[in-house]
Structure formats: structure tokens, C-alpha cells
Amino acid sequence: SLFYINIQDLNRKESRMKIHFYGAARTVTGSMHLLKINGSRILLECGLFQGKRNETYERNRNFPFEPSKLDAVLLSHAHIDHSGNIPNLVKSGFTGDILCTYATRDLCAVMLRDSAKIQQYDIEFLNKKRAKSGLHPLEPIYTIEDAVNSMRHFIGIGYGRSYRLMPE
Numbered sequence: 001s002l003f004y005i006n007i008q009d010l011n012r013k014e015s016r017m018k019i020h021f022y023g024a025a026r027t028v029t030g031s032m033h034l035l036k037i038n039g040s041r042i043l044l045e046c047g048l049f050q051g052k053r054n055e056t057y058e059r060n061r062n063f064p065f066e067p068s069k070l071d072a073v074l075l076s077h078a079h080i081d082h083s084g085n086i087p088n089l090v091k092s093g094f095t096g097d098i099l100c101t102y103a104t105r106d107l108c109a110v111m112l113r114d115s116a117k118i119q120q121y122d123i124e125f126l127n128k129k130r131a132k133s134g135l136h137p138l139e140p141i142y143t144i145e146d147a148v149n150s151m152r153h154f155i156g157i158g159y160g161r162s163y164r165l166m167p168e
Helices: 053-061 086-091 102-132 144-153
Strands: 017-023 032-037 040-044 072-074 097-101 154-157
Touching: 086 102, 086 144, 097 102, 097 144, 102 144, 102 154, 144 154
Parallel strands: 040 072, 072 097, 097 154
Antiparallel strands: 017 032, 032 040
């Protein structure tokens, strides 16, 4: 596997580990799991939730935790339901590293820009309908610029390579 947690680190008396499931629980979309380990906050996946338009917009736009307090993101693969909300996470204040394989990083560079373009087209369509009804316009969850900016946080790691995520 790409990532590992040293079990010896977890066997210390003061060790604590909690996991919160914020996506892909009782559903197959929007994978997002927060690991709290000995004071570190690590997000496993940051996927877009896909479903009915109103629910998905609000659910994807707002995180159930403070992005700026995360230490790192671990990304298993590039599927949009696992990586698709990363540009919004960075736009919302995340400043840490996003760790994944080189292949996942390369695919995200293309897929996240494409996802942003789709979101922008979708919002343009919705805003035309909303304007006819006198409703205020909506903003896309993120833009192509947000997707490009998020790529600065990606760190590719080779298959079979170890990486110490948490300090000793």
C-alpha cells in the first residue's frame, strides 16, 4: 500500500485515533474521511458528492470541518468522487500537502480542470433559469483557476515507497 501508519506509534499509552466518515458512508459517492491521530488531522480522500443538484451544491460547497486545520490529505486515486472537491478544499483554506501516486497526481491535473469547466457551464445554465425567476446567481464550487492552484499542493510518491506522514 502507498501509505502506512506505524503501529508502534499507536501503541503508546497517550495514543488516540478517531475516524469521522463525511462521505461515501451509506452511499457510494463523495468519499471523505477525517482521521485524527495523536493531534494530527489527516483527510483520506476529498471527493465530490454526486446526487440531486440542490443537495450536492450545498454538500460540496461546505465542509463539515475547518479545512485550514487539516495537516494533510491522502488520496488513493483520481476518480472525481475521491478527488473532485480538492480545489474547493484549497480555496477554503487548506495549506498542507496532498499525497498520492505520481499517476494519480497527473490524472488529477487533467480531471480537476475538466470538473471545474463542467461546474462553470452548469452554473451558467442554472443562472439563466434563476434570472428568469428573479433569483440571485450562484457561484461554481470552484473554477479552473482554483483547480490549477490546488495542484501546487500535490506530492507524488512512487509505488512501494515509504513516506513518514506524522512526526515521531
